[in-house]
Amino acid sequence: MKKAELVFIPxxxxxxxxxxxxxxxxxVERDDRISTSVLxxxxxxxxxxxxxxxxxTPSTLPNRIRVVDLPCLEHTAVxxxxxxxxxxxxxxxxxxxxEFVSKIKAQSELSPNDSPRLAGFVLDTFVLGMxxxxxEFGVPWYVFSASGAAFIGSMLYLxxxxxxxxxxxxxxxxxxxxxxxxxLVNRLPAKLLPxxxxxxxxxxxxxxxxxxLKHARGILINTFKELESHAINSxxxxxxxxxxxxxxxxxxxxxxxxxxxxxxxxxxxxxQWLDDQPPCSVVFLCFGSWGSFSVDQVKExxxxxxxxxxxxxxxxxxxxxxxxxxxxxxxxxxxxxxxEGFLDRSVKIxxxxxxxxxxxxxxxxxxxAQSYWRICITLWMExxxxxxxxxCPNCHMAIVWRATx
Numbered sequence: 001m002k003k004a005e006l007v008f009i010p011x012x013x014x015x016x017x018x019x020x021x022x023x024x025x026x027x028v029e030r031d032d033r034i035s036t037s038v039l040x041x042x043x044x045x046x047x048x049x050x051x052x053x054x055x056x057t058p059s060t061l062p063n064r065i066r067v068v069d070l071p072c073l074e075h076t077a078v079x080x081x082x083x084x085x086x087x088x089x090x091x092x093x094x095x096x097x098x099e100f101v102s103k104i105k106a107q108s109e110l111s112p113n114d115s116p117r118l119a120g121f122v123l124d125t126f127v128l129g130m131x132x133x134x135x136e137f138g139v140p141w142y143v144f145s146a147s148g149a150a151f152i153g154s155m156l157y158l159x160x161x162x163x164x165x166x167x168x169x170x171x172x173x174x175x176x177x178x179x180x181x182x183x184l185v186n187r188l189p190a191k192l193l194p195x196x197x198x199x200x201x202x203x204x205x206x207x208x209x210x211x212x213l214k215h216a217r218g219i220l221i222n223t224f225k226e227l228e229s230h231a232i233n234s235x236x237x238x239x240x241x242x243x244x245x246x247x248x249x250x251x252x253x254x255x256x257x258x259x260x261x262x263x264x265x266x267x268x269x270x271x272q273w274l275d276d277q278p279p280c281s282v283v284f285l286c287f288g289s290w291g292s293f294s295v296d297q298v299k300e301x302x303x304x305x306x307x308x309x310x311x312x313x314x315x316x317x318x319x320x321x322x323x324x325x326x327x328x329x330x331x332x333x334x335x336x337x338x339x340e341g342f343l344d345r346s347v348k349i350x351x352x353x354x355x356x357x358x359x360x361x362x363x364x365x366x367x368x369a370q371s372y373w374r375i376c377i378t379l380w381m382e383x384x385x386x387x388x389x390x391x392c393p394n395c396h397m398a399i400v401w402r403a404t405x
Contacts, residue, residue, distance in 0.1 A: 004119035005035040005104055008144070009097065011086060011124045012044040014052060019146040019222050020124070021056065021067065022249045028064045035064040035116045039100065041093045041127075042072035070096045087205045090127040098133060105137060122220065125152070128212040140217040148223045149231035149243065152213070153183020156240060158197060159210035173198040182238075183231040214240050222247040266355055270313070273351050277311055277366040284367050285314040286356050292319035295337060302342050311349045313367075315356040330354040 006027065010020035017040065024036040044050045056067040073092050101118060108117040121134045121141040134141035145152050157179075161167045172190035179188050196202040213219065219240070224247045225232055235243040274282065285301070287293075293301070298316065305312050318331045331337060334352050343352065361367060 003033050003035065003116035005037060005108075005116035006119055006122055007097075007101060007104070008036060008038040008122045009041070009090075009124060009127055009130060010038065010144070010146075011126045012041045012049065012089070014049045016124055016126075016146045017044075017049065017053060019249050020122070020144060021065075023122075023144065023220065023222070023246060024065050025062055026246075026249070028062055032064070034119075036066075037100075037104070038065070038067045039097060040067060040069050041089055042070055068100060070100070084202055084205055086126045087129055087208075090129045094130060094133065097130060098136070101133065101137060120217070123216075125155075125209060125213075128209045128216075131212055131215070143213055143216045143219045143241075145219065145221045149221050149228045149235060149245065150183045152219060152221060152243070153231050153234050154181050154188075154193075155206070155210040156213065156238065157181045157183070158193070159207050162207055163211075169193070169203060170198045170200055182234040185230050216241045219243045220246050222249045224248055266353070267357055267360075270351070270353055270357070271360065271364070274313070274361065274364045274366040279365045280367070281311045282364075282366045283310050283312045284356075284361055285312060286358055286361075287315070287317075292317045294319065298337050299339050302339050305350065306342065306346060309349070311366075312346075312351070313356075313361065314350065314352045316352050316354070 006024070008020045008024055010016040017038075020038055024038055027034055028036055038056075040053050044053065053067065053069065058066070061067065070093055073089065104116075105118050107115045118137055118139055120139045121130070122144050123130055123141055125143055125145045125147065128143065131141050158169060161179075162169055172193060175190045177190045179190050179193075181188055194206075196206050219235075219242070221232075221243055223232070223245045225245055227248075228245070232243065232245055285305075301314075305314070316331065316334065316337070318337075331354065334343060338352070
């Protein structure tokens, strides 16, 4: 029985690494001929991501899957390259990836019956600059997207808009135009495009990734047809590699690293508050490890929550300084950012928190999926009808929410 090994290379951010590890687990559990290696580029984007990767020891992983830390490039300039840091980090790590993969190939040649052969690469959407390594080793490469089918479709649309129609994408930043993107059900205001599209430094990297997508053997997407049927169907109509919806790929239980010693009291307070709420009554607002907003955006979300009247649990983080590549931090005082009196007026129905044990919260009986989608639509309509297009332009949720109504 021939054995094969797949090499995963995710972006070193929490949501991307978790998705890569979980899909690698699914693959090895479905076929005992396959092994997987997940290569972690360093430095990771924040301390929480580092704690998570440190928790991925052999004792916590299934057989035939390993998580490998590449050498840390802390003293290089990768964190000082602004919006292009992803491409810079991938380029700087190429030799380390090549060295690791060469060992896999050499071992399989020495012991072809006992060691798996290199079968291919699975590259994160944001590290596709490593695709030339697959050519060097003579193996296929696949794309893995943790951002959904709508985002992949948007990448391809914007690349075609730029290359074929010669559109100057940064000019859309303050435009009133609405774009008919095939992977979205409804038109999208151009000013809500991902912010890297408006940046002339990062735009070539974004467009390069979109062009490379078309040369992959296939695109693996953390989504499922019931959620993104329109987007998935739209991807099947273009001249692109087959798209495979593999989701939802989720980590179904929390790990010990989620609750640090300094967060025990916060954790107990959050869970006690949820215990006191009726079943399926609470809307959970959490925008990922990198989700943060300007003052105006925070106030608009607060106004929408207050007017819709739903119970809510809101994880609110402070945006990093402009131009810095780092994760959001905790607010010292929520009163400084929220509308005056908001916390007092919403005390009976809502709670604003600095940190969220996401898995445990989503698994609580007080959190209701139907309420979640209802508030998505309510919030969007609140923004739209009041003509406040204040949504964070680099947040993929804006695309998903727009596609649901």
